[in-house]
Each structure stands twice: as structure tokens, then as C-alpha cells.
Amino acid sequence: MLKRLLITTAIALAIGGVAEAQTPRKGGTIRFTAPYGSSFANLDIHTSNRAQDEIWAKAIHRSLYNWDAAAGKPVLELAKSVEASGDGLTYTFKLRDDAYFHNGRKLSADDIIWTYNHLMDGGKAYPGARYVRMIKGAVDVEKGQAKTISGLRKIDDNTFEMTLTERIDPGFYFWTATTSIYPAGESQNEAFASNPIGLGPYKLAEYVPGSRLVAERWDKFYNTGKPYADKVAIMIMGEASARDVAFRNKEIDASILGPAQYVAYKNDPELSKGLLEVAEVYTRVMGMNPEFKPFADKRVRQAINYAIDADLIIKRLVKDKAYRATSWLPPTSPGFDKSVKPYPYDPEKAKKLLAEAGYPNGFEFEWTATSNESWGIPIAEAVIPMLEKVGIKAKIKPVEGSVLSEVVRKGEYQAFLWSLSTGPDPQAALKCFHSKTPQTACNYTLFKNEEVDKLLDEAGSTNDATKKVENLTKVNNIVFDEAPYWFFNYNKAVMAHQPWLKGLQPNATELAIQNFEEMWVDESSPAAK
Amino acid sequence: MAAFLLRRLLQTVPILLAVALIIFILFSVIPGTFASSMSDDGRSVIDVQVMERMNKEFGFNDPVYVRFGKYVAQLVQLDLGTSFRTRQPVTKVLAERMWPTLLLTFASMLFSIVVGVPLGFIAALRPGSWVDTVSMVGAVSGLSLPKFWLGLLMMYLFALVLGWLPSFGYGDGSLRYLVLPSIALGVAPMALLARTTRAAVLEIMNADFVRTARAKGMSERKVVQWHLTRNALVIVLTTIGLQFGTVIGQAVVIEKLFSWPGLGSLLVDSVTLRDIPVVQGAILLIVLSFLVINTLVDVLCALIDPRIKYT
Numbered sequence: 113m114l115k116r117l118l119i120t121t122a123i124a125l126a127i128g129g130v131a132e133a134q135t136p137r138k139g140g141t142i143r144f145t146a147p148y149g150s151s152f153a154n155l156d157i158h159t160s161n162r163a164q165d166e167i168w169a170k171a172i173h174r175s176l177y178n179w180d181a182a183a184g185k186p187v188l189e190l191a192k193s194v195e196a197s198g199d200g201l202t203y204t205f206k207l208r209d210d211a212y213f214h215n216g217r218k219l220s221a222d223d224i225i226w227t228y229n230h231l232m233d234g235g236k237a238y239p240g241a242r243y244v245r246m247i248k249g250a251v252d253v254e255k256g257q258a259k260t261i262s263g264l265r266k267i268d269d270n271t272f273e274m275t276l277t278e279r280i281d282p283g284f285y286f287w288t289a290t291t292s293i294y295p296a297g298e299s300q301n302e303a304f305a306s307n308p309i310g311l312g313p314y315k316l317a318e319y320v321p322g323s324r325l326v327a328e329r330w331d332k333f334y335n336t337g338k339p340y341a342d343k344v345a346i347m348i349m350g351e352a353s354a355r356d357v358a359f360r361n362k363e364i365d366a367s368i369l370g371p372a373q374y375v376a377y378k379n380d381p382e383l384s385k386g387l388l389e390v391a392e393v394y395t396r397v398m399g400m401n402p403e404f405k406p407f408a409d410k411r412v413r414q415a416i417n418y419a420i421d422a423d424l425i426i427k428r429l430v431k432d433k434a435y436r437a438t439s440w441l442p443p444t445s446p447g448f449d450k451s452v453k454p455y456p457y458d459p460e461k462a463k464k465l466l467a468e469a470g471y472p473n474g475f476e477f478e479w480t481a482t483s484n485e486s487w488g489i490p491i492a493e494a495v496i497p498m499l500e501k502v503g504i505k506a507k508i509k510p511v512e513g514s515v516l517s518e519v520v521r522k523g524e525y526q527a528f529l530w531s532l533s534t535g536p537d538p539q540a541a542l543k544c545f546h547s548k549t550p551q552t553a554c555n556y557t558l559f560k561n562e563e564v565d566k567l568l569d570e571a572g573s574t575n576d577a578t579k580k581v582e583n584l585t586k587v588n589n590i591v592f593d594e595a596p597y598w599f600f601n602y603n604k605a606v607m608a609h610q611p612w613l614k615g616l617q618p619n620a621t622e623l624a625i626q627n628f629e630e631m632w633v634d635e636s637s638p639a640a641k
Numbered sequence: 642m643a644a645f646l647l648r649r650l651l652q653t654v655p656i657l658l659a660v661a662l663i664i665f666i667l668f669s670v671i672p673g674t675f676a677s678s679m680s681d682d683g684r685s686v687i688d689v690q691v692m693e694r695m696n697k698e699f700g701f702n703d704p705v706y707v708r709f710g711k712y713v714a715q716l717v718q719l720d721l722g723t724s725f726r727t728r729q730p731v732t733k734v735l736a737e738r739m740w741p742t743l744l745l746t747f748a749s750m751l752f753s754i755v756v757g758v759p760l761g762f763i764a765a766l767r768p769g770s771w772v773d774t775v776s777m778v779g780a781v782s783g784l785s786l787p788k789f790w791l792g793l794l795m796m797y798l799f800a801l802v803l804g805w806l807p808s809f810g811y812g813d814g815s816l817r818y819l820v821l822p823s824i825a826l827g828v829a830p831m832a833l834l835a836r837t838t839r840a841a842v843l844e845i846m847n848a849d850f851v852r853t854a855r856a857k858g859m860s861e862r863k864v865v866q867w868h869l870t871r872n873a874l875v876i877v878l879t880t881i882g883l884q885f886g887t888v889i890g891q892a893v894v895i896e897k898l899f900s901w902p903g904l905g906s907l908l909v910d911s912v913t914l915r916d917i918p919v920v921q922g923a924i925l926l927i928v929l930s931f932l933v934i935n936t937l938v939d940v941l942c943a944l945i946d947p948r949i950k951y952t
Contacts, residue, residue: 149910149913150896150897150900150902150906150907150909150910151902151906151907151910153726153727154726154727154728154729156728159726159727159728160679160726161679162679234694235698236694236698237676237691237692237694237695237697237698238691239679239691241688241690241691242688242690242691245688245690254690305728305729320811320902321734321737321738321902322737322738322741322811322900322901322902322903322906322907323741323810323811323900323901323902324810324811347809347810347900348900348902349809349900350897350900350906351897351898351900353793353898354793354796354808354809354898354899354900357793357796357797357800357801357808357809358800358808358809360801361800361801361804361808363800363807363808363809511672512673512913513678513913514672514673514674514675514677514678514913514914514915515672515673515677517673517677517678518672518673518674518677519672521677550689552689552692553688553689
């Protein structure tokens with residue numbers, strides 16, 4: 113009897129202990145970092161689509177949808193329900209009735225409709241316009257031919273209807289911060305630029321340009337009991353080595369790691385306990401311009417994939433801070449086929465293919481790349497000797513990031529090395545391979561395949577989710593076989609976090625972007641009070 | 642003196658115009674635009690329509706000479722334009738970031754003057770001694786050490802190991818956040834000032850008027866105070882004036898390392914993102930600061946040395 117009691121008590125204590133560890137604690141400050149530059153653009157998130165700015169925007173703003181990192185899909189955020197019409201083009205949203213802006217105003221359908229109209233302002237160039245353009249009539253507003261978007265209709269204060277131009281999942285288009293919902297008309301006030309008003313769990317408390325943004329709890333946030341922490345302090349720290357020192361000194365709670373820090377942290381017995389690793393939806397690739405004669409031949413493109421020992425480069429150069437790419441879509445994508453194997457390292461096969469294609473002695477090409485340590489010149493330099501083994505000579509053309517973006521869009525390259533977004537929407541990611549998609553949009557390698565076009569058109573016109581995924585998987589596999597790219601790797605994002613920081617989400621779209629209302633700090637945090 | 646100051650003021654105008662023209666031409670010919678930089682991280686695509694609207698909004702569809710003409714017309718009205726990135730007036734953007742850079746620059750120069758000048762004096766007054774050797778070796782090291790590395794080392798030692806100071810950031814603007822970045826930035830000018838001061842003092846020590854003063858029975862303390870210091874100061878002040886400009890330019894590295902929200906880090910971001918109005922404005926501001934400081938130095942030299950007369 114006593115033995116049973118002791119065992120029961122021990123089990124209860126253990127369960128209680130675990131429950132205690134998991135129970136979010138209220139209070140304290142989350143000291144987060146924005147690692148992608150030395151500043152934020154400004155406090156109007158509609159003007160920026162950069163990850164750096166989405167980090168702070170996630171604290172202060174909300175969009176119609178939000179990204180559920182655990183489920184790996186967009187979920188309703190500002191609406192409690194949505195109903196799609198039979199043809200899959202019209203969606204009726206019932207908004208939540210407990211969402212308040214930071215100025216105390218209640219969210220209504222007017223705010224959503226105003227925001228989307230605002231994003232299509234023809235006199236401004238808001239990056240979010242590319243998402244809102246999917247709504248019927250949005251283009252007319254953009255061109256100045258209409259005052260309001262005809263595809264948005266208010267039914268009542270809490271209900272509105274959205275009619276789309278094609279069958280897409282609106283969740284994939286209206287979850288990013290660039291489509292954050294603003295209170296109708298208020299962003300035109302000058303004060304809004306320095307004091308943004310949003311629907312997020314935190315409201316702006318302090319902003320020191322180039323240094324930090326501090327937000328404090330919004331008590332009327334609609335998720336009851338959240339946010340947990342009193343404040344979020346987002347420190348702008350673009351220098352990885354400085355973040356390393358600050359993290360070890362316990363001045364910050366989380367830090368995105370580069371390859372050098374990843375190795376050091378993995379090998380540290382204490383630091384290694386606080387690493388969150390996520391396969392992000394970015395594929396690192398070498399694009400091959402088919403207008404450069406050798407790359408017009410599929411055999412040459414496949415030969416390049418066979419000629420490069422990607423696993424060795426990932427292990428030795430990228431320090432295992434990446435996953436080997438086996439297609440365009442990343443492993444978290446619904447269209448990813450687990451059965452597909454990557455191109456094996458086989459220089460003999462590469463030589464054979466080159467000979468068949470009419471290049472027994474190889475050829476020479478110019479390779480445009482930036483200085484990025486994970487997908488830039490250092491990688492190209494490692495690849496060059498491997499290509500030389502099969503007779504291909506490559507000459508590096510170093511450029512800046514903004515220049516790379518420009519030359520690739522214009523097709524002014526023979527080959528380029530880049531890290532490209534391949535999610536989270538597989539349909540949007542694979543649309544880049546539709547022959548109607550221009551090079552200036554994202555069909556950088558001028559891909560053209562009738563089967564792919566047909567499969568994509570079918571996926572775009574069906575309501576059957578299973579058929580859609582089937583088609584997209586086939587497209588992904590065809591693209592892999594056609595090899596318009598050397599498929600290098602998928603980014604492994606790594607965030608080091610202090611033991612007192614809880615609630616981090618494995619966000620595959622961008623690990624640095626977190627829903628702060630899910631996070632909390634325990635008593636051991638230096639900023640627990 | 643008034644005529645000199647007026648002349649200097651008038652000289653500033655063509656210098657600033659020339660700088661504005663050079664930057665304008667440079668950014669007109671280098672590849673990459675603000676629109677293309679919005680998607681250089683590969684994260685999201687800026688579609689063609691948005692890019693075209695950006696180009697229209699920011700005036701890129703106009704010919705270069707039209708754009709330059711508009712820019713000069715704005716400059717005349719002291720309007721530096723609007724930042725592509727922040728959509729705010731450039732004057733506002735610069736004003737937000739100017740004070741931290743000024744604070745950092747003045748703090749590092751103060752450190753370099755307070756440490757470097759006396760060090761140079763002591764080394765010159767004891768030539769060949771261990772003090773002279775140690776201080777000059779230190780000076781050479783200070784000039785040779787890369788700022789980035791020195792800054793990291795200081796972060797590691799004073800923040801992580803000793804826990805005396807914060808490792809990064811502007812904090813509440815208090816002195817403890819300023820110490821590490823200002824010393825890291827001030828070490829090189831301190832070293833240069835020490836060497837310049839030593840050389841200046843050594844040269845003056847052997848001058849006729851100093852020998853005369855000693856022959857007349859003046860104490861060594863008074864010789865140093867009245868003759869060596871005042872005469873050496875002119876050379877030292879000129880070096881300080883030139884170093885201000887160098888320090889403002891080199892603040893970029895330290896600002897990025899320490900997450901110091903100054904003009905330097907803003908400039909780097911703006912160049913990368915092709916936010917040309919901010920780049921132009923920031924460079925013009927830095928050039929103007931340099932010109933003003935050097936004018937002040939020239940005035941101070943004239944006040945210290947009555948032989949210097951400006952007409």
C-alpha cells in the first residue's frame with residue numbers, strides 16, 4: 113500500500129513538475145533580435161516586404177490569416193470562419209468580434225476593405241499589391257480605373273465577401289505582414305508613421321531608429337490570456353559575431369546563427385541544448401540560362417547536377433547548415449515527393465552526358481554570384497574544381513544582391529547562384545515554371561514544358577485538394593528531371609535561444625519571424641521582472 | 642577673420658555641389674536599383690507592376706540630367722528629398738541618426754586627444770626611454786589593429802569575461818554604452834596623435850627660441866608649458882581636424898559591430914538597398930561636417946598662434 117502510494121506520489125510530482133515547466137508564465141521581457149540589417153525601413157509595414165521588418169510587424173500587426181508553424185499552413189486569424197463558394201472563387205469571411213486596434217477601435221469589415229484598397233493605391237508602390245491583385249477588380253484600382261475593388265463586398269460590420277480572379281487558397285496570399293490590416297483611413301495621418309496602430313498582441317512603446325523597437329502588452333488582444341510577456345524588445349543586430357557575444361553574455365534571448373556560429377554552438381555542451389533547427393522554404397540553386405547554348409540542352413544541365421558533390425560542400429563548407437535539395441519544393445511542402453532521390457555525385461555520368469550533348473571537351477561559362485557565405489562565391493569557388501574535372505570551366509562574376517536580382521530578372525546572365533523562396537504555397541512556387549510566367553516575375557530560367565503548363569493549369573482550376581497536390585507533385589518531379597537548376601540545398605535555419613525562453617515556433621517560412629504572443633520567459637531570465 | 646570665414650563659407654558651396662554631382666553620377670551608372678534590392682534576399686518577388694510603379698514614384702523614368710536638375714533645385718531649398726525606403730524626408734531620417742554618430746565621434750576623439758596628446762608629449766620629453774618605446778610601439782599597434790577585430794576583442798573582454806560593460810547597443814544613451822565603441826574607434830586616431838605630437842614636440846625642442854628660453858633660466862616646466870605646448874598645438878590641432886573626418890568615415894565599421902544607430906550604419910544599409918537620396922544626404926552631411934570642423938580648427942590655430950593671420 114505504502115509502495116503504491118509512494119509510486120503514485122512520485123508520478124504525480126513528476127507530472128506536476130512537467131506541467132509546471134510547460135505552463136506559460138506571465139510577465140517579463142522577451143529580448144529578441146532582428147538580424148538582417150542595421151535598421152528597420154520604417155514603421156509602416158505596407159512599404160516593406162523584407163524579413164527584417166516582418167519581425168517587428170508580427171508584434172504590432174495582424175493580417176487576415178496567420179502562419180501556423182506547427183501545422184505548416186496558413187490559418188484564419190482575424191476571421192472566425194470562412195466559407196468558399198461552389199466555384200471556389202468567392203470567400204465569405206465572418207470576422208471575430210473581439211479584435212481591437214491599439215487605439216481602442218473595434219475591427220470591422222470596413223478596415224479590411226479599406227486596407228486592401230489602400231494597398232492597390234496606384235500612386236504608391238506597396239509590395240503587398242501583388243497579393244491583393246488576386247482579388248477581382250484590384251487591378252482596376254491599381255490602374256486608376258476604379259476607386260474601390262469590386263471583388264470586395266461588405267455584408268455587415270463583421271462579414272465581408274472576397275471574389276478572386278483564380279482558384280487559389282487566399283490563406284497563402286493574405287498571411288504576410290505586407291497585408292497587415294490597418295484601421296481605415298488612419299495610416300494617412302502623419303502620426304501613424306511614427307506610431308503604428310495595429311491589431312497585434314503588443315503595441316509600440318519605444319522606437320530608436322537603428323537600435324531597437326520595444327512593444328508593450330496590448331491588454332485587449334483577442335487571444336485570451338495572451339500575450340504572456342509584458343514587453344518585447346527587438347534589438348537590431350546585423351552582425352553575427354556581435355550577436356554571438358551578446359548571446360553568450362545573456363543580453364539577448366535568441367539569435368539566428370550563421371554557419372561559423374552553428375559549428376561552435378553545436379560543439380558547446382551548454383549552448384547546444386538551446387538550438388532550434390528548421391528546414392526553411394528556401395532552395396539554393398544555380399540557375400542556367402537556356403539562351404546560353406550549352407544550357408539549352410537538358411543533358412548538359414543534368415550533367416552539372418551529376419558533376420557536383422553537393423553533400424561534400426554542405427558538410428565541409430556550409431557546416432551542415434543546410435539540407436540536400438532533391439527538387440524545387442522543400443520537404444515541408446505538400447508537393448514534395450519523398451521517394452525522389454537527389455542527383456548522385458557521378459562525374460563519369462556527367463562526362464557521358466556532356467559528350468552526348470556535343471561537349472566532350474566541356475565548355476566555359478560565366479557564373480554570377482554574390483559574396484554570401486552560404487550560397488555565394490565561396491560555394492562557386494568550391495564547385496569550380498568539380499566542374500573542371502568534367503571539362504567545364506566557370507568564371508565568377510561577383511555582384512551585389514540588388515544587382516543579382518536585376519540581372520537575373522533581365523536575363524543578363526549565363527548562370528547565377530541564389531537562394532530562392534520556394535514556399536509556403538507550392539502552387540505559387542511552381543507557377544514560376546509555367547511558360548506564361550515572365551522571366552521578370554520568377555521564371556528566371558525561361559522554363560517551358562507543355563506537360564508542366566497543363567498540370568499547373570489543372571491545379572489552378574480544380575477545387576479537389578488531393579488532385580491539386582498530385583498535379584503539383586508531378587510538376588515538381590518534372591522540373592527536377594528537366595534540371596533548369598543545379599539543385600544545391602534547402603536552408604537550415606538555426607536559432608539559438610536561452611533556456612528561459614519558451615514558446616518558439618519552428619517557422620519554416622522564416623525562423624526569425626515569430627508569433628510573440630506564444631512566447632514567454634521563466635523566472636531565470638535576467639529580464640523576468 | 643570675418644572675410645576668411647565668409648570665403649570658407651562660399652567655398653563650401655561648390656565643394657558640396659561637386660560631391661553631390663559625383664555621387665549622383667556614380668549611382669546613376671552602378672547597377673541595381675531600390676526596386677531590385679527589395680527582393681535581393683530571394684525571399685519574395687517584387688512583381689513587374691510594383692517595380693514599374695516604384696520607378697515612376699521615385700523618378701527613375703526621367704533622364705539623368707532632369708533628375709540631377711530636380712535634385713539641385715531641391716538642394717538649394719535645403720530639401721534633401723524623400724527616402725525610397727522609409728518614405729520619410731531625408732532630413733528627418735538623417736536627423737534621427739546624426740546625434741549618435743556625433744556622440745560617438747566626439748567621444749572617440751576626446752579619448753584619442755586625452756590619451757594620445759599627453760602620451761606623445763611624455764614620449765618626446767623622454768626620448769629613447771622605456772616610456773617612449775612602449776608608447777610608440779603601442780601607437781604603431783593601434784594604427785595597425787583592424788577596428789572590427791579590436792572591437793570584438795573589447796566586447797569579449799569587457800562584456801563577456803569581466804562583465805563590466807554592455808556588449809552592444811545604444812541603450813538609454815548613457816555613458817556605459819558609449820565606452821567600448823568610442824575606445825574601439827578612438828584607438829587609431831589616438832595612436833596617430835601620439836606619434837604626431839611626439840614628432841612635433843621633438844622638432845620644436847631643438848628650436849632656437851626654446852634654447853634661448855632655457856639659456857635665460859626659464860624652468861623646464863615653463864618651457865614645456867609656454868613654448869613647446871603652444872607651438873606643438875598648431876600641428877596637433879591640424880591633425881585632430883583631419884582625424885575628425887577620418888573618424889566620421891570609419892565610424893561605419895564600429896556602428897555596425899556595436900549596433901550603434903548612427904549615420905554610418907544607415908549609410909551602409911542605404912548603399913546596399915540603393916536608397917540614393919539617403920546616401921546623397923548622408924555623404925553631403927559628412928562632407929559638410931568635415932568642412933566645418935576644419936574651418937574651426939583653422940580658427941583655433943589662428944587664436945593660438947598670433948603669427949597666423951587670415952585675410
